[in-house]
Amino acid sequence: MTILTDQPHHGVELEEKKTPADENELMVDARGFVVPDNNAFGHTFRDYDVESTRQKSVEEFYRINHINQTYDFVKRMREEYGKLTRVEMSIWESCELLNEFVDESDPDLDEPQIEHLLQTAEAIRKDYPNEDWLHLTGLIHDLGKVLLHPSFGQLPQWAVVGDIYPVGCAFDESIVHHKYFKENPDYNNPAYNTKLGVYTEGCGLNNVLMSWGHDDYLYLVVAKENKTTLPSAGLFIIRYHSFYALHNAGAYKYLMNEEDIENLKWLKIFNKYDLYSKSKVRIDVEKVKPYYLSLIEKVKRRLNFEFGVLQVTRFWTTKEALNTKVSIKEVMIRFVLIRSLNAALADKDSHLRSAKCFKAKKV
Numbered sequence: 001m002t003i004l005t006d007q008p009h010h011g012v013e014l015e016e017k018k019t020p021a022d023e024n025e026l027m028v029d030a031r032g033f034v035v036p037d038n039n040a041f042g043h044t045f046r047d048y049d050v051e052s053t054r055q056k057s058v059e060e061f062y063r064i065n066h067i068n069q070t071y072d073f074v075k076r077m078r079e080e081y082g083k084l085t086r087v088e089m090s091i092w093e094s095c096e097l098l099n100e101f102v103d104e105s106d107p108d109l110d111e112p113q114i115e116h117l118l119q120t121a122e123a124i125r126k127d128y129p130n131e132d133w134l135h136l137t138g139l140i141h142d143l144g145k146v147l148l149h150p151s152f153g154q155l156p157q158w159a160v161v162g163d164i165y166p167v168g169c170a171f172d173e174s175i176v177h178h179k180y181f182k183e184n185p186d187y188n189n190p191a192y193n194t195k196l197g198v199y200t201e202g203c204g205l206n207n208v209l210m211s212w213g214h215d216d217y218l219y220l221v222v223a224k225e226n227k228t229t230l231p232s233a234g235l236f237i238i239r240y241h242s243f244y245a246l247h248n249a250g251a252y253k254y255l256m257n258e259e260d261i262e263n264l265k266w267l268k269i270f271n272k273y274d275l276y277s278k279s280k281v282r283i284d285v286e287k288v289k290p291y292y293l294s295l296i297e298k299v300k301r302r303l304n305f306e307f308g309v310l311q312v313t314r315f316w317t318t319k320e321a322l323n324t325k326v327s328i329k330e331v332m333i334r335f336v337l338i339r340s341l342n343a344a345l346a347d348k349d350s351h352l353r354s355a356k357c358f359k360a361k362k363v
């Protein structure tokens, strides 16, 4: 797929580079990012059935996830976490917070999550050097996993990571380890177990409740509290990058509206870097840190210029909102980048410009 832009000043051609894979590692050379044949364990990517050191624990993760992600649960979590306040943290601090977590749902990677953030962003940079909004999207896309940390309520893995899917309508068979939905109370609820369930055809994904986790949480942080001007495609990537049933298997398309269809093109591009950059080859954090800090600084300066003050993003945190008892843990975290990013993207001369400016078309 080739995506052409009709942005007059830039005229950039965004081309998805399909280089044949020849090595099982993150190749970052002049050829751009090379998709490896196998994951770090020598298996094909996203093979949930192949016998491997992670197979059993990943399956157990999805068993618990599928039983517990009900329509009511998601509603409750969204309401609680959607309050968004109390915690302040810089973007880099948030990345470092993820240093201690390994994603239990992931058959392809058992490295700390900060590695994954940088691997994703660096892989994007190789193929799209000028699209710094996409580098930033890569850097922050999984930051919602801070929900695993005590400061954010220490939610269990099943309520934070893994693929996501709509609740309130039938669970599509393409969802990983679909069989475990049989134990989900919604599975036998006639209000929620039909093709459309509580939704209408073409209602738009924005009106669809997705299983609760890091995607929607970060979306709420970015979009709600910050009234972000992050490109619609960037927000869409943050919010639906784990929705493999849609972007990989093509399920649930009938829930999408026009804007979703447009944004899905960017999500598919992003997915290549999110998935295939997973590797045992570690990124030299100290080496790449200056680039990302300079990006942060760049947008900070813009912010200060525009608003005169440094604004912050806030997270609400709940201690344990899994049952009806919700206690709120109050911690302040400065999360400056997203605010800054908003300002930068609002600036029409910024080259952290909106992907909305691009008209994507297939050629």
Ligand SMILES: O[C@H]1[C@H](O)[C@@H](O)[C@H](O)[C@@H](O)[C@H]1O
Pocket (backbone or CB within 6 Å): 103, 105, 106, 107, 142, 161, 162, 163, 164, 241, 242, 243, 244
């Ligand atoms: O196991 C992974 C992981 O949790 C990712 O962060 C998510 O985006 C993927 O959808 C999922 O397969």
Ligand SMILES: [Fe+2]
Pocket (backbone or CB within 6 Å): 141, 142, 214, 241, 242
């Ligand atoms: Fe993710």
Ligand SMILES: [Fe+2]
Pocket (backbone or CB within 6 Å): 116, 120, 141, 142, 274
């Ligand atoms: Fe990711």
